[in-house]
Amino acid sequence: xxxxxxxxxxxxxxxxxxxxxxxxxxxxxxxxxxxxxxxxxxxxxxxxxxxxxxxxxxxxxxxxxxxxxxxxxxxxxxxxxxxxxxxxxxxxxxxxxxxxxxxxxxxxxxxxxxxxxxxxxxxxxxxxxxxxxxxxxxxxxxxxxxxxxxxxxxxxxxxxxxxxxxxxxxxxxxxxxxxxxxxxxxxxxxxxxxxxxxxxxxxxxxxxxxxxxxxxxxxxxxxxxxxxxxxxxxxxxxxxxxxxxxxxxxxxxxxxxxxxxxxxxxxxxxxxxxxxxxxxxxxxxxxxxxxxxxxxxxxxxxxxxxxxxxxxxxxxxxxxxxxxxxxxxxxxxxxxxxxxxxxxxxxxxxxxxxxxxxxxxxxxxxxxxxxxxxxxxxxxxxxx
Amino acid sequence: xxxxxxxxxxxxxxxxxxxxxxxxxxxxxxxxxxxxxxxxxxxxxxxxxxxxxxxxxxxxxxxxxxxxxxxxxxxxxxxxxxxxxxxxxxxxxxxxxxxxxxxxxxxxxxxxxxxxxxxxxxxxxxxxxxxxxxxxxxxxxxxxxxxxxxxxxxxxxxxxxxxxxxxxxxxxxxxxxxxxxxxxxxxxxxxxxxxxxxxxxxxxxxxxxxxxxxxxxxxxxxxxxxxxxxxxxxxxxxxxxxxxxxxxxxxxxxxxxxxxxxxxxxxxxxxxxxxxxxxxxxxxxxxxxxxxxxxxxxxxxxxxxxxxxxxxxxxxxxxxxxxxxxxxxxxxxxxxxxxxxxxxxxxxxxxxxxxxxxxxxxxxxxxxxxxxxxxxxxxxxxxxxxxxxxxxxxxxxxxxxxxxxxxxxxxxxxxxxxxxxxxxxxxxxxxxxxxxxxxxxxxxxxxxxxxx
Numbered sequence: 001x002x003x004x005x006x007x008x009x010x011x012x013x014x015x016x017x018x019x020x021x022x023x024x025x026x027x028x029x030x031x032x033x034x035x036x037x038x039x040x041x042x043x044x045x046x047x048x049x050x051x052x053x054x055x056x057x058x059x060x061x062x063x064x065x066x067x068x069x070x071x072x073x074x075x076x077x078x079x080x081x082x083x084x085x086x087x088x089x090x091x092x093x094x095x096x097x098x099x100x101x102x103x104x105x106x107x108x109x110x111x112x113x114x115x116x117x118x119x120x121x122x123x124x125x126x127x128x129x130x131x132x133x134x135x136x137x138x139x140x141x142x143x144x145x146x147x148x149x150x151x152x153x154x155x156x157x158x159x160x161x162x163x164x165x166x167x168x169x170x171x172x173x174x175x176x177x178x179x180x181x182x183x184x185x186x187x188x189x190x191x192x193x194x195x196x197x198x199x200x201x202x203x204x205x206x207x208x209x210x211x212x213x214x215x216x217x218x219x220x221x222x223x224x225x226x227x228x229x230x231x232x233x234x235x236x237x238x239x240x241x242x243x244x245x246x247x248x249x250x251x252x253x254x255x256x257x258x259x260x261x262x263x264x265x266x267x268x269x270x271x272x273x274x275x276x277x278x279x280x281x282x283x284x285x286x287x288x289x290x291x292x293x294x295x296x297x298x299x300x301x302x303x304x305x306x307x308x309x310x311x312x313x314x315x316x317x318x319x320x321x322x323x324x325x326x327x328x329x330x331x332x333x334x335x336x337x338x339x340x341x342x343x344x345x346x347x348x349x350x351x352x353x354x355x356x357x358x359x360x361x362x363x364x365x366x367x368x369x370x371x372x373x374x375x376x377x378x379x380x381x382x383x384x
Numbered sequence: 385x386x387x388x389x390x391x392x393x394x395x396x397x398x399x400x401x402x403x404x405x406x407x408x409x410x411x412x413x414x415x416x417x418x419x420x421x422x423x424x425x426x427x428x429x430x431x432x433x434x435x436x437x438x439x440x441x442x443x444x445x446x447x448x449x450x451x452x453x454x455x456x457x458x459x460x461x462x463x464x465x466x467x468x469x470x471x472x473x474x475x476x477x478x479x480x481x482x483x484x485x486x487x488x489x490x491x492x493x494x495x496x497x498x499x500x501x502x503x504x505x506x507x508x509x510x511x512x513x514x515x516x517x518x519x520x521x522x523x524x525x526x527x528x529x530x531x532x533x534x535x536x537x538x539x540x541x542x543x544x545x546x547x548x549x550x551x552x553x554x555x556x557x558x559x560x561x562x563x564x565x566x567x568x569x570x571x572x573x574x575x576x577x578x579x580x581x582x583x584x585x586x587x588x589x590x591x592x593x594x595x596x597x598x599x600x601x602x603x604x605x606x607x608x609x610x611x612x613x614x615x616x617x618x619x620x621x622x623x624x625x626x627x628x629x630x631x632x633x634x635x636x637x638x639x640x641x642x643x644x645x646x647x648x649x650x651x652x653x654x655x656x657x658x659x660x661x662x663x664x665x666x667x668x669x670x671x672x673x674x675x676x677x678x679x680x681x682x683x684x685x686x687x688x689x690x691x692x693x694x695x696x697x698x699x700x701x702x703x704x705x706x707x708x709x710x711x712x713x714x715x716x717x718x719x720x721x722x723x724x725x726x727x728x729x730x731x732x733x734x735x736x737x738x739x740x741x742x743x744x745x746x747x748x749x750x751x752x753x754x755x756x757x758x759x760x761x762x763x764x765x766x767x768x769x770x771x772x773x774x775x776x777x778x779x780x781x782x783x784x785x786x787x788x789x790x791x792x793x794x795x796x797x798x799x800x801x802x803x804x805x806x807x808x809x810x811x812x813x814x815x816x817x818x819x820x821x822x823x824x825x826x827x828x829x830x831x832x833x834x835x836x
Contacts, residue, residue, distance in 0.1 A: 043781050045784075156785070159781075234792055234828060281477070281482050281824070285489060288834035292831055292835075298831050299832040299835070300832060301830070301831050302792075302829065304791070304794060304825070304828050305823050305825070306825070307823055
């Protein structure tokens, strides 16, 4: 007997990857009436968008990303209305710190970038900084405060987006690994969960694994797996209001209202084939030292857990966003290089516009997949 | 600073770890022996602090000879093992244990590691269990053993298993008032296992004596009890329970409770040992064979840290796992001794299984706990909140949504009862909701440990 034929299901859009971008795309597309199917290998938000630091930050982004970050910021403020939950998003301010003169010069230089994009920033000199934040360590010489930035609970975002998408009519399939993916001339065909899904549109929101999908359609990119490592402490009395970063990004730190200190820096180990990811003790201990240099009072705090996930990292640290250069109907949004959490909600909105309107107001040229044309390998070594 | 990579590491200096180290020394090796506690003996044979003079018989009761023998064996190894007390192993990567000692991070590189990580109390959260005055059975026993103090003046003992009866007896003998012994297992369940328990010989008789003791001394005993609530205003003033078809209130100022033990499997998990669901103990347990080998090369398991089997079995398994290490290193073996160990381990199987069945974890009690019960005490998550978030069949997702198991204990206490609550809410088997993912550190570590 031959194997039974797979059931076929027709959709308007098939989305591979149920992270923040994929689930947001599902929501925005379903809201405009599209028949949407999200195919997620594990559970929604299992990797980069669900197990990150939770920073919701515009400050410090590459100028090319700022328009998207600005749009995302507007969506973050509307989460309760869009999703029925705020995902614990709180505007705490993002305070980026300099530990020497060169780093301070970086902060100053970024003021012009921010001004062009309408991002409010306030530079704080050494004396004012230590007066306003007396718990900062002596090595900190200057800070730049983005009062509109903040943080959220990453574990809640993708599940909340998925719930809202389902309520809007989208189908979100968890435990649905894509076993086959092709364009048969008439449209895309994706095999998952014992079904052949057919659609004229395919959205590649598969994070690190998005590289494999791009390669399937003849446009390999140099994406590598990255696992930013995170640590969390026991709860201690609340005293750190802003989300803290540093020039260069080797440590970042925030305290949630219930008291836990969440911080990160450096990379963990991973094996995307399993997928497996775990924080590494060496880099973690470096992050601990850097954290207690920023905030010396943390020295006595107890660490209760570490974690990480897998994101895709591009050589230029910019994601791939936009239309495929080889296959009409294929849209990419992957390779967020460790800073896609804040962007996720806007990415979905942009992808929905590309599907329905064929255009978006935001400049996507810097993210075009064509910038890697000529690449043959789909992966390369860890780009730290 | 780190040891040469031919090192054998033994984690835990309790019954399993001590006997493992003994075999390794006999084979001409000098193992590194780590223990989180300041002294050896494990929880069951924990030594009192220096200066305490209570005799073995008072401290360890009927197992005093075993305690004395184990301590003597360990004392005989001093100088021949690299013993590192007060050392927490908080992570294990291939070939390396990451440690915390004197507030400083360190590491031990190894070729083989025998994990003898022991066990902790297994509890069923119930309304009021987070009140001051409520302690686990093991905690109550440690207070008595190492500090010579009781957890209250009038103590109720609640739970099931040999430890329930043992600690109640020890408290009474030490002069505390035992308000009652409430065993959640009906007498009939225990009686059904009596024929198989007979195989335990001396251990069975000891058990019978322990269970008869309260009755012979006028202590109230209720079997098949269903606890409803631990009451009180500041601390504990009573325990409400159902027994014999009626509701009762027992006056007490402290409650010691526990439903057997659960293995401390975090290091095995971090080492990558696969876990299987054990239908009898209703827990996911690390896979290993009777010789202590796991599917991960270089990682061996012994004692209660792998599966609850008690101190006697732990000693046998510790020695057996060490012989596996000796064999895997190509050193000469004592084959008659290994055969004796294998026979002794196999001979315990029937008795241990009967013991598990005689004192089952009351999973229905866990599954049916009232919505308002604090299930995760670190993060103050109620059973009702977990039920409301029960969407996919996955305990880790439920954790992500509710914070269950996200606090200081990292789900070591609330994980198994949480799985029962979630499975019941979803109408599936408890094995289907999985287990909480392990991450380092195994226990909290100070950020300052990284200082250079």
